[in-house]
Amino acid sequence: MMSRAANRRIANTIFTVSCYFAAMIAVVALASLFVSLFWNGFSGLSLSTFTKDSQQGGLLNGILGSLAMCALGMVFALIIGILAGTWLAEYSGTSKLGQYVRFMNDVLLSAPSILIGLAVYTYFYMVLKAAGYPQYTYSGIAGATALGLLAVPIVVRTTEDMLNLQPSALREAGVALGASRGLVIRQIIWRSARTGLLTGGLLAFARISGETAPLLFTALGNDAHITKLSDLGDKVSALPLLINSLYQLPDSVSLAWTAALLISLAVLVVNIIGRVLAARGAR
Amino acid sequence: MTAVVAETASDMQVQASRIVRGSWGESLFRAACLSAATFLLVLLAGVMGALLVGGWPAFHQFGFGFFVSSTWDTNNDVYGAAGPIFGTLATAAISLFIALPLAIGVAVFLVEFCPKVLAQPISTVIDLLAGIPSIVYGMWGFFVFAPLVANYIQTPLTSALNPDGFWGKFFAGVPNGNLFVASVVLAIMILPYMTSVFRELMLSVPSAVREAAYGLGCTPFEVVRSVMIPFVQRGMIGGTMLGLGRALGETMAVTFVIGNTHNFPKGLFDATSTIASTIANEFAEASGLKLASLIAMGLILFLITFAVLALARMLLNSNKS
Numbered sequence: 001m002m003s004r005a006a007n008r009r010i011a012n013t014i015f016t017v018s019c020y021f022a023a024m025i026a027v028v029a030l031a032s033l034f035v036s037l038f039w040n041g042f043s044g045l046s047l048s049t050f051t052k053d054s055q056q057g058g059l060l061n062g063i064l065g066s067l068a069m070c071a072l073g074m075v076f077a078l079i080i081g082i083l084a085g086t087w088l089a090e091y092s093g094t095s096k097l098g099q100y101v102r103f104m105n106d107v108l109l110s111a112p113s114i115l116i117g118l119a120v121y122t123y124f125y126m127v128l129k130a131a132g133y134p135q136y137t138y139s140g141i142a143g144a145t146a147l148g149l150l151a152v153p154i155v156v157r158t159t160e161d162m163l164n165l166q167p168s169a170l171r172e173a174g175v176a177l178g179a180s181r182g183l184v185i186r187q188i189i190w191r192s193a194r195t196g197l198l199t200g201g202l203l204a205f206a207r208i209s210g211e212t213a214p215l216l217f218t219a220l221g222n223d224a225h226i227t228k229l230s231d232l233g234d235k236v237s238a239l240p241l242l243i244n245s246l247y248q249l250p251d252s253v254s255l256a257w258t259a260a261l262l263i264s265l266a267v268l269v270v271n272i273i274g275r276v277l278a279a280r281g282a283r
Numbered sequence: 284m285t286a287v288v289a290e291t292a293s294d295m296q297v298q299a300s301r302i303v304r305g306s307w308g309e310s311l312f313r314a315a316c317l318s319a320a321t322f323l324l325v326l327l328a329g330v331m332g333a334l335l336v337g338g339w340p341a342f343h344q345f346g347f348g349f350f351v352s353s354t355w356d357t358n359n360d361v362y363g364a365a366g367p368i369f370g371t372l373a374t375a376a377i378s379l380f381i382a383l384p385l386a387i388g389v390a391v392f393l394v395e396f397c398p399k400v401l402a403q404p405i406s407t408v409i410d411l412l413a414g415i416p417s418i419v420y421g422m423w424g425f426f427v428f429a430p431l432v433a434n435y436i437q438t439p440l441t442s443a444l445n446p447d448g449f450w451g452k453f454f455a456g457v458p459n460g461n462l463f464v465a466s467v468v469l470a471i472m473i474l475p476y477m478t479s480v481f482r483e484l485m486l487s488v489p490s491a492v493r494e495a496a497y498g499l500g501c502t503p504f505e506v507v508r509s510v511m512i513p514f515v516q517r518g519m520i521g522g523t524m525l526g527l528g529r530a531l532g533e534t535m536a537v538t539f540v541i542g543n544t545h546n547f548p549k550g551l552f553d554a555t556s557t558i559a560s561t562i563a564n565e566f567a568e569a570s571g572l573k574l575a576s577l578i579a580m581g582l583i584l585f586l587i588t589f590a591v592l593a594l595a596r597m598l599l600n601s602n603k604s
Contacts, residue, residue: 012502020392022385022389032423080319086316088320103593103596110592111585111588114584115334115588118578119334122333122334126336182308209416210415210416212535240418240535244535257422263416264415264419271414272411275407
């Protein structure tokens with residue numbers, strides 16, 4: 001008959017070992033992901049990756065398309081997101097509408113991106129068909145819209161959090177000088193929170209730059225790269241779209257890995273910059 | 284003299300009323316903020332509206348049968364969503380079954396056992412991994428993980444088991460793209476996210492509470508099981524459901540490795556599909572009733588994930604207050 005103490009010790013040992021084991025499995029799996037990404041991705045990396053289109057063995061069309069659509073989407077997301085986040089932090093108070101908006105924003109934060117893409121496709125198709133231009137249903141504009149809509153909730157969330165971090169003494173000081181509420185927000189609060197707002201924008205940018213599913217129904221992909229802004233009215237390629245089409249062709253698998261590596265590196269770098277800025281802003 | 288005073292006074296009154304009531308630009312700014320916030324509600328309603336309108340022909344044509352039939356017949360234009368719905372729920376459930384214990388284990392390891400010097404860098408790496416695009420997980424699953432499973436798990440199992448026995452049927456299937464591989468890839472994808480939520484929750488347990496438990500002579504196991512987990516229970520359920528929400532709606536990581544057939548899976552290693560993977564795969568050639576069926580499936584996915592995410596947020600918020 002074992003003593004109680006021995007039982008407890010054994011249970012604890014089993015638990016401790018399982019925790020170490022879990023950590024080991026996680027590290028092995030994620031390390032395997034990293035190693036295969038870098039191993040396969042770097043071997044295909046060369047100068048022509050950045051100067052040629054996907055048909056010629058490069059990724060230029062995807063890189064330019066991703067940059068253009070993400071940038072356009074972010075412009076939209078920053079305007080809507082910062083205004084909405086400002087309303088939540090500064091004006092909503094304890095109102096019911098504020099609670100609803102906050103809750104729905106949280107839901108949107110983790111809503112499946114494929115559904116946003118599907119909805120954007122449906123609206124573009126309906127509106128453009130009614131207008132007589134159904135051939136423009138698939139376009140860079142549609143892709144940028146889908147990406148922008150995905151970024152909005154992230155920007156809203158970080159904006160609200162960052163504005164709430166600003167000390168109320170700042171607001172009171174502004175009001176005491178005779179400035180109106182809106183002036184205080186625009187000239188003082190936004191200014192003192194600008195690092196935080198930038199971080200939110202960067203995190204949102206990192207998130208949407210890797211999104212594939214919504215682009216399948218909107219930007220669709222293009223073998224040629226964009227050369228001018230008006231090309232966004234036509235179908236546009238993006239790095240994730242290129243991965244999705246290249247990995248199925250045996251000759252292009254290495255190019256697909258390179259595209260995956262480029263996206264992952266970009267996301268990592270942007271995320272790290274965001275974190276460093278956030279740490280600096282918090283100090 | 285009196286006139287000047289009176290003038291200044293009235294001037295000040297005008298100024299004061301401007302500040303109190305707000306000038307024209309002031310209300311404009313406030314209105315812009317309010318409409319941006321309202322836009323979020325419109326966005327959510329708009330997504331649902333688009334899926335409802337786009338999917339309506341399918342609901343109208345197939346009625347309730349759309350939910351229970353697994354037919355996917357392009358020639359006769361007959362579609363049912365039961366296979367993908369089952370595949371969605373099955374992959375999400377299996378991936379959660381794998382990821383939940385792992386995430387708890389890793390979080391406990393980081394909070395309780397890991398040397399302090401290592402804990403912070405490891406946590407940062409895990410947070411960064413949560414941001415890696417899902418298509419990269421899909422590629423890794425397709426090129427690295429699926430062949431490993433086929434060679435080292437499936438082949439030995441099929442040769443060792445009687446194909447007509449229960450376990451033989453349970454493990455029957457096809458290599459390189461099946462329910463099991465997709466679920467594991469999903470689990471690895473949601474693992475960093477869930478770990479980082481759990482870790483933050485566990486760190487939020489006041490150290491006085493933990494130390495009191497240790498002071499009573501509890502082992503680390505007892506501290507975690509009887510003090511820390513009960514303390515953050517609701518938050519953990521919320522975090523788990525957020526992970527579930529991601530698993531349900533994930534597209535690319537699954538599409539690469541699920542095999543993409545419309546049937547119910549016959550075993551753990553059989554090819555199947557999820558709602559998201561079906562939409563992504565079939566969309567390019569779809570029009571008419573097929574397109575409507577895909578969008579209708581999108582609406583079903585929307586309703587499932589909305590319910591899960593709403594519940595998750597309510598649980599997470601209640602833990603905060």
